[in-house]
Amino acid sequence: xxxxxxxxxxxxxxxxSQYGLQPVAxxxxxxxxxxxxxxxxxxxxxxxxxxxxxxNLYDIANVKGVAADLSHCNTxxxxxxxxxxxxxxxxxxxxxxxxxxxxxPRKPGMTRDDLFNINANIMKTLVEAVAxxxxxxxxxxISNPVNSTVPIAAEVLKQKGVYDPKKLFGxxxxxxxxxxxxxxxxxxxxxxxxxxxxxxxxxxxxxLPLLSKxxxxxxxxxxxxxxxxxxxxxxGTEVVEAKAGAGSATLSMAYAxxxxxxxxxxxxxGDGGVYECSFVQSDLTDLPFFASRIKLGRxxxxxxxxxxxxxxSEYEEKALEALKPELKASxxxxxxxxxxxx
Ligand code: NAD
Ligand code: LMR
Numbered sequence: 001x002x003x004x005x006x007x008x009x010x011x012x013x014x015x016x017s018q019y020g021l022q023p024v025a026x027x028x029x030x031x032x033x034x035x036x037x038x039x040x041x042x043x044x045x046x047x048x049x050x051x052x053x054x055x056n057l058y059d060i061a062n063v064k065g066v067a068a069d070l071s072h073c074n075t076x077x078x079x080x081x082x083x084x085x086x087x088x089x090x091x092x093x094x095x096x097x098x099x100x101x102x103x104x105p106r107k108p109g110m111t112r113d114d115l116f117n118i119n120a121n122i123m124k125t126l127v128e129a130v131a132x133x134x135x136x137x138x139x140x141x142i143s144n145p146v147n148s149t150v151p152i153a154a155e156v157l158k159q160k161g162v163y164d165p166k167k168l169f170g171x172x173x174x175x176x177x178x179x180x181x182x183x184x185x186x187x188x189x190x191x192x193x194x195x196x197x198x199x200x201x202x203x204x205x206x207x208l209p210l211l212s213k214x215x216x217x218x219x220x221x222x223x224x225x226x227x228x229x230x231x232x233x234x235x236g237t238e239v240v241e242a243k244a245g246a247g248s249a250t251l252s253m254a255y256a257x258x259x260x261x262x263x264x265x266x267x268x269x270g271d272g273g274v275y276e277c278s279f280v281q282s283d284l285t286d287l288p289f290f291a292s293r294i295k296l297g298r299x300x301x302x303x304x305x306x307x308x309x310x311x312x313s314e315y316e317e318k319a320l321e322a323l324k325p326e327l328k329a330s331x332x333x334x335x336x337x338x339x340x341x342x
Pocket of ligand 1: 037058060122143173
């Protein structure tokens, strides 16, 4: 009812061209881990989306205040809070997109894999609830180590008999956002024009920016390729060190996750030209999961984009082979975690 009162009839009729603060679609989004460092700014950005009618915020604590605060913004979506396991099912019912940034972040000196023991259990519990309550939703996994948490989610969904590989996404958008920013800075390009595909996974050397595929086409010296690649691979650590114990990237991550949510909603709404990079089930390499550009549609992934992996530079070719053993081990660790459980 609230939504209706925001939308004059003429604007409803003209929904494609109206992209102001009026709702132009009515998708439901849930954030699990919504009171955290990523969850809060992500909730704010999603609250700004005209494609969202309901925003469900779940956490184990502190989510009531976040929801009360956000609900005063005069944008269309209705915000509701859900706290603790007993409210998780209700949070997820009827949801189109579930975003999961629940779990612990890194401190200086840690790798993403050091988060495995805590975050693997959190992921398993949350994805079981997703399987039970909104098995058709797009699932966006942010919690680290993404290279393992996505395979964990896949195994849980398989056990529940509802796995749709076209709808499970590891969120690697931040790697693309960083690559675009750093390349634009280094080559003095207009930010809005720059697009660098980033493939592989989301940790250290498994993050492989394909600088040779940068759009618009740019020439890099070997030294620039080396410097940019290493900076993009270590950008998460750059933030962890700057925050000096207070966590990892939250604001840039929220920005990146909001972009991926918006792309997913546009795809669900029938937009035909939505492309993003994401860590997904894949047959582009011999690994079962791999980040690459994907085309999104109403039913999730419509296509993987194999052309990015052809005609790689020699540097990229070597880096691709070098990342495979680490990525394979992280994927297998995630799968084994679920399969080993009684
Ligand atoms: P944070 O500690 O600030 O927030 C995490 C939130 O998760 C907290 O509010 C906590 O209460 C909640 N939580 C813990 N257990 C939960 C459970 N069982 N159910 C629901 N909520 C639960 O951490 P953050 O900075 O928001 O980071 C969250 C995760 O995102 C970390 O694992 C981090 O490594 C990861 N991350 C990933 C990327 C990426 O590019 N994919 C980028 C940045 C951070
Ligand atoms: C990032 O890339 O910023 C995240 O994966 C968080 C981290 O631990 O680096």
